[in-house]
Amino acid sequence: MSRKLLAAAAIAALAATGASQAGQAAAPMPTVRLMVGGIDKQIYLPYQLAENLGFYKKYGVKVELSTEQNGGVGAEDAVVSGQVEMAGAWYVHAIDFQQHGKAVIGIAQLGGAPGERIMCAKGANIKTPADWKGKTVGVTDLGSGTDDLTLYMAARYHLTSKDFTRIGAHAGQTMIAALKFGKIVCGMTTQPTVNAIEKLGVGYSAFDLSTGDGVKKWLGGYWPTASVLARADWVAKNKDTTQRVVNAIVATMHWINTHSAAEIADKLPKDFVSNPLSTKDEYIKALTQDKGQFLPDGMMPKEGPQTVLDVEKFAGKIKRPVDLAATYTNDFVINANKLEGFTK
Numbered sequence: 001m002s003r004k005l006l007a008a009a010a011i012a013a014l015a016a017t018g019a020s021q022a023g024q025a026a027a028p029m030p031t032v033r034l035m036v037g038g039i040d041k042q043i044y045l046p047y048q049l050a051e052n053l054g055f056y057k058k059y060g061v062k063v064e065l066s067t068e069q070n071g072g073v074g075a076e077d078a079v080v081s082g083q084v085e086m087a088g089a090w091y092v093h094a095i096d097f098q099q100h101g102k103a104v105i106g107i108a109q110l111g112g113a114p115g116e117r118i119m120c121a122k123g124a125n126i127k128t129p130a131d132w133k134g135k136t137v138g139v140t141d142l143g144s145g146t147d148d149l150t151l152y153m154a155a156r157y158h159l160t161s162k163d164f165t166r167i168g169a170h171a172g173q174t175m176i177a178a179l180k181f182g183k184i185v186c187g188m189t190t191q192p193t194v195n196a197i198e199k200l201g202v203g204y205s206a207f208d209l210s211t212g213d214g215v216k217k218w219l220g221g222y223w224p225t226a227s228v229l230a231r232a233d234w235v236a237k238n239k240d241t242t243q244r245v246v247n248a249i250v251a252t253m254h255w256i257n258t259h260s261a262a263e264i265a266d267k268l269p270k271d272f273v274s275n276p277l278s279t280k281d282e283y284i285k286a287l288t289q290d291k292g293q294f295l296p297d298g299m300m301p302k303e304g305p306q307t308v309l310d311v312e313k314f315a316g317k318i319k320r321p322v323d324l325a326a327t328y329t330n331d332f333v334i335n336a337n338k339l340e341g342f343t344k
Contacts, residue, residue: 029057030060030061030062030241030244031061031062031063031064032062032063032085032245033063033066034063034064034065034066034084034086034087034088034245035065035067035068035075035078035079035083035084035086035087035088036065036066036067036068036087037074037075037076037087037088037089037090038067038068038171038190039065039066039067039088040067040269040271040275041171041190041191042115042190042192042283042286043110043111043115043116043190043191043225043226044110045264045268045272046110046226046252046253046256046294047065047088047249048065048268048269048272049252049255049256049267049268050248050249050251051063051065052269053251053252053255055247055249055251055252055255056245056248058248058251059244059247059251060244061244061245061248063245063248066084074089075087075088075089075229076089076090076093076097076104076229079104079229079230080097080102080104080231082231085234085238086107086229086230086245088110088226088229089226090114090145090225090226091106091225091226091227091229091300091304091305091308091328092148092225092308093145094106094227095305095308095318095324096312096317098322098323098326098327099317099319099320099322103232103233104229104230104231104327105229105231105232105235105326105327105328106227106229106300106327106328106329107230107235107242107245107328107329107332107333108228108246108249108250108332108333108336109226109227109295109298109300109301109304109333110225110226110227110228110249110253110295110298111225111226111227111294111295112212112223112224112225112293112301112304113209113210113211113212113214113215113222113225113292113293114145114146114149114210114215114223114225114293115190115191115226115290115293116188116189116190116209117188117205117206117207117209117210118137118187118188118205118207118209119175119179119186119187119188119189119193119194119197119198119202119203119206120179120185120203120206121179121180121184121185121186121202121203122201122203122204124203126185126186127206128157129153129154129156129159129207130157130159132154132159132163132185133159133164134163135164135165135186136165136166136167136183136184137150137164137165137166137167137184137185137186137187138166138168138169138178138179138183138186138187138188138189139166139167139168139169140170140171140188140189141168141170142166142168146188146189147166147315148311148312148314148317149219149223150166150188151166151314151315152311153207153219155314156218167183169183169184169187171189171190171193172277175187175193175197176193176196176197176200176202179197179202179203180200180202186203186206188209191283191286191287191290192282192283192286194286195277195278195285195286196276196277196278199278209223210289210290210293211290211292211293220310221303221304222301222303222304222307223304223307223311224300224301224304224305224308225293227328228246228249230242232326235329242332243332243335246298246333246336247335247336249336250298250333250336250337250340251340253294253295253296253297253298254296254297254340256291256294261284261285261287261288261291262284265280265283265284265287297333297342298333298336298337299330299334299337300328300330300333305324305327305328309324
């Protein structure tokens with residue numbers, strides 16, 4: 001072949017490669033709808049933070065974030081029904097759904113503690129769950145994860161569900177009002193409601209479920225909560241897209257681990273960190289205190305699933321054998337950590 005023909009062939013090959021690469025670059029990113037169980041709650045902050053840090057885009061996926069509303073469809077139910085592809089919700093739902101023949105798995109774990117505190121009314125003198133006997137305790141909703149935790153804590157102090165009353169007090173103003181007007185003696189809630197209760201002098205933090213030491217004391221071990229949930233069949237058919245989302249989430253968890261609460265707050269929407277319940281300074285103070293709830297690598301704590309299962313058994317929700325290995329996977333997280341330069 002002549003030099004001219006060789007040159008022409010080389011140019012054609014380069015052009016074809018360029019066209020191919022251009023076509024790949026122009027290809028639309030996959031879209032994932034992700035509903036969060038309260039996107040402005042501190043326990044779920046990694047989802048919005050990943051967006052604001054540009055990590056979803058960096059790893060080649062468009063994530064459409066939404067948040068569940070009081071009285072609306074819960075994030076975990078939305079993922080099962082196909083309304084969304086992923087949910088930012090508690091890992092425990094994967095166990096609950098398996099009991100009902102639904103295969104839902106946790107693909108990345110954000111927290112090793114619930115991020116909750118049980119706030120008790122000023123002057124109530126509640127020191128242990130045993131003090132709830134004959135009284136009313138507020139939970140997010142009856143049948144929710146906070147309800148299960150409340151029942152479990154009570155059981156560890158020899159109380160049954162008949163020894164005290166639980167009501168749904170939600171969060172924010174409704175939880176505050178329930179404490180203020182004596183509807184409940186204690187209520188389980190998260191930031192920023194915790195801070196608002198303390199600031200208003202309505203109640204105090206009696207039980208810490210926001211740190212490793214706290215959950216070990218009151219629950220007996222790490223209790224994985226905030227998780228990325230998806231239907232197992234969807235994950236099996238969309239492994240590449242799933243990996244992209246997990247890459248972004250794991251990158252965010254490492255970012256949280258290496259940055260201060262103030263730096264994190266600066267990257268979140270203004271109404272998340274400064275609102276009627278909390279000033280930005282108060283938000284930062286609370287996040288500094290509870291930042292240890294976040295897992296730095298997205299991995300499921302080794303004994304975590306068993307501890308969650310123990311809670312569910314105490315809550316009376318386990319009616320058949322549970323295959324814990326089918327409720328979560330670390331595969332995508334391991335790949336993401338390798339991509340980030342962290343070997344697992």
